[in-house]
Amino acid sequence: MRDAGHRGRMAADPKAQPFVRAVAYSLRGAVYAFHTEKNLKRDVWLFTCLAIAEWCLRPNLWQAAITVFVSMCVFAAEMFNTAIELAVDVASGWTQHPVAGMAKDVASGAVTFVAFGALAIAAWLVASNWPFHFWLWSRHNLGAVALVTVWLAAVWAVRLWPYRVDVEIKRPRKEGETT
Numbered sequence: 671m672r673d674a675g676h677r678g679r680m681a682a683d684p685k686a687q688p689f690v691r692a693v694a695y696s697l698r699g700a701v702y703a704f705h706t707e708k709n710l711k712r713d714v715w716l717f718t719c720l721a722i723a724e725w726c727l728r729p730n731l732w733q734a735a736i737t738v739f740v741s742m743c744v745f746a747a748e749m750f751n752t753a754i755e756l757a758v759d760v761a762s763g764w765t766q767h768p769v770a771g772m773a774k775d776v777a778s779g780a781v782t783f784v785a786f787g788a789l790a791i792a793a794w795l796v797a798s799n800w801p802f803h804f805w806l807w808s809r810h811n812l813g814a815v816a817l818v819t820v821w822l823a824a825v826w827a828v829r830l831w832p833y834r835v836d837v838e839i840k841r842p843r844k845e846g847e848t849t
């Protein structure tokens with residue numbers, strides 16, 4: 671994780687309603703993470719593959735809801751991990767410290783646990799829909815398709831939302847460092 675310094679521009683209108691401001695700030699954080707974290711970018715594509723699989727295999731609404739919830743947990747875990755990395759980098763002043771390293775490793779371990787849980791859910795989904803039927807062009811379980819499609823659109827909206835760099839995040843250069 672790289673980072674430092676900021677140019678001090680607010681993302682949300684300070685005069686806006688507190689709820690609107692809170693939503694704007696959380697969107698700003700999510701957009702930042704989805705534009706800068708390679709793991710989140712990869713997870714967006716994995717979620718897209720999951721949606722395509724669900725369009726074809728048509729799990730029922732409950733199964734679709736559970737897979738969407740678990741996928742959002744994976745995204746959330748990655749964002750917590752990013753937040754912890756940023757906080758650790760600021761707190762340690764981008765210097766090496768065993769506690770800083772351990773904090774990052776614990777956060778990364780948490781993401782791994784959630785990811786393995788998601789794999790277990792994926793295995794359950796495959797097992798409970800076996801043998802597979804190809805339902806892509808049918809009206810079978812349309813509610814599940816609608817649910818997954820709405821969430822896919824929401825995830826891609828965050829991923830493609832224009833990212834305004836109002837907080838410049840990069841490790842400060844050390845003396846004598848050229849790149």
Ligand SMILES: Nc1ncnc2c1ncn2[C@@H]1O[C@H](COP(=O)(O)OP(=O)(O)OP(=O)(O)O)[C@@H](O)[C@H]1O
Nearest residue numbers: 671755762764765766767768770771772774775778
């Ligand atoms: N300040 C630090 N002091 C000691 N060890 C650190 C420090 N920063 C990172 N590390 C070690 O290096 C590893 C990688 O840290 P880094 O900040 O590069 O994460 P990253 O590879 O960018 O993670 P991600 O790919 O999730 O963004 C950490 O898991 C930790 O073990």
